[in-house]
Amino acid sequence: xxxxxxxxxxxxxxxxxxxxxxxxxxATTVTQIAxxxxxxxxxxxxxxxxxxxxxxxxxxxxxxxxTEGIAEAPAGASPLEAVAAGLQRASTAMGPMSREIAPRxxxxxxxxxELQERDALKSVSLxxxxxxALIARGVPDPTAALASELGVLAFKRGFIEWSDGDRDDExxxxxLKALDELRAAxxxxx
Amino acid sequence: xxxxxxxxxxxxxxxxxxxxxxxxxxATTVTQIAxxxxxxxxxxxxxxxxxxxxxxxxxxxxxxxxTEGIAEAPAGASPLEAVAAGLQRASTAMGPMSREIAPRxxxxxxxxxELQERDALKSVSLxxxxxxALIARGVPDPTAALASELGVLAFKRGFIEWSDGDRDDExxxxxLKALDELRAAxxxxx
Numbered sequence: 001x002x003x004x005x006x007x008x009x010x011x012x013x014x015x016x017x018x019x020x021x022x023x024x025x026x027a028t029t030v031t032q033i034a035x036x037x038x039x040x041x042x043x044x045x046x047x048x049x050x051x052x053x054x055x056x057x058x059x060x061x062x063x064x065x066x067t068e069g070i071a072e073a074p075a076g077a078s079p080l081e082a083v084a085a086g087l088q089r090a091s092t093a094m095g096p097m098s099r100e101i102a103p104r105x106x107x108x109x110x111x112x113x114e115l116q117e118r119d120a121l122k123s124v125s126l127x128x129x130x131x132x133a134l135i136a137r138g139v140p141d142p143t144a145a146l147a148s149e150l151g152v153l154a155f156k157r158g159f160i161e162w163s164d165g166d167r168d169d170e171x172x173x174x175x176l177k178a179l180d181e182l183r184a185a186x187x188x189x190x
Numbered sequence: 191x192x193x194x195x196x197x198x199x200x201x202x203x204x205x206x207x208x209x210x211x212x213x214x215x216x217a218t219t220v221t222q223i224a225x226x227x228x229x230x231x232x233x234x235x236x237x238x239x240x241x242x243x244x245x246x247x248x249x250x251x252x253x254x255x256x257t258e259g260i261a262e263a264p265a266g267a268s269p270l271e272a273v274a275a276g277l278q279r280a281s282t283a284m285g286p287m288s289r290e291i292a293p294r295x296x297x298x299x300x301x302x303x304e305l306q307e308r309d310a311l312k313s314v315s316l317x318x319x320x321x322x323a324l325i326a327r328g329v330p331d332p333t334a335a336l337a338s339e340l341g342v343l344a345f346k347r348g349f350i351e352w353s354d355g356d357r358d359d360e361x362x363x364x365x366l367k368a369l370d371e372l373r374a375a376x377x378x379x380x
Binding site: 077078079080081113114116117118120121123124140142143145146147149150153157181182183184185186188189190 | 271307308311314330336337339374379
């Protein structure tokens with residue numbers, strides 16, 4: 001098996017994240033991103049309408065997969081079983097590229113309040129979308145809100161474990177392990 | 191008892207929130223905020239170093255009170271009892287001004303992605319600070335993270351109930367009720 005080779009879209013995302021880290025989000029232009037990725041500006045615009053979309057594109061896919069997984073979980077699934085189905089579906093969007101980019105993205109976010117704010121709104125939006133999907137399944141409101149927070153926490157914690165690890169394990173296994181740990185913790189809140 | 195009368199600081203916050211709603215955060219200047227509040231620019235700067243601080247000042251107080259309440263909860267308190275102590279302490283910072291400003295702040299946030307991002311980062315920061323305070327009490331990590339999320343959810347849900355209501359009930363009662371509902375929900379996650 002050869003090493004994984006990123007395509008133009010992946011190279012653009014990685015170049016952007018590196019430039020955001022080096023010089024900040026505001027100071028980074030589409031021209032610079034395209035240059036660093038070794039593609040033309042028109043290639044950039046074939047993949048993304050602008051700099052901001054480059055960051056949120058993955059977010060929308062993630063949100064869609066999470067809510068689809070919840071909606072299509074078996075009728076008898078408990079709230080957390082439905083969340084687990086959402087996480088499993090979402091994990092299909094996270095490949096070698098996500099893993100390779102994780103440490104750079106972490107550095108870029110740590111260096112920028114603007115990206116921290118954007119990242120925080122992502123979490124809030126994911127939780128809101130999951131809550132709506134659970135309520136649509138008939139889960140009552142406070143339980144739906146809480147199950148969604150467990151889902152978001154599991155995603156964050158599983159992602160950190162997965163991207164810090166050095167084995168090419170499936171991301172889904174990390175997510176489900178993190179969710180299980182949170183389920184266990186929910187019985188010791190007192 | 192007379193109607194509650196806001197002081198200069200309160201008038202500045204309310205003027206700012208109204209202007210953010212009307213014309214956006216970026217377009218609003220310190221001069222406009224001072225004018226709307228009926229005070230001089232130097233009065234503004236006696237209260238706040240800049241426009242941004244005006245929004246985050248309350249946040250820092252809230253964070254400090256929450257974590258102090260958690261730190262000073264009795265030694266035998268469970269994770270959620272410590273969170274409840276934090277919420278009770280935090281409620282002391284929320285008076286008639288917070289209640290009066292709530293619908294305007296909600297409108298301002300709804301109208302601005304920038305304020306939504308800032309607001310989301312507030313929630314994430316509060317959760318992180320509460321998690322650290324719980325870990326310092328010896329609560330193990332996944333439980334501390336989860337208890338903090340319940341605390342943040344209780345704060346948000348309690349605040350909405352309190353500010354939507356038309357009675358001058360104590361805010362603390364709303365917070366503890368919201369936390370109780372979430373504790374109950376945590377047993378039906380499946």
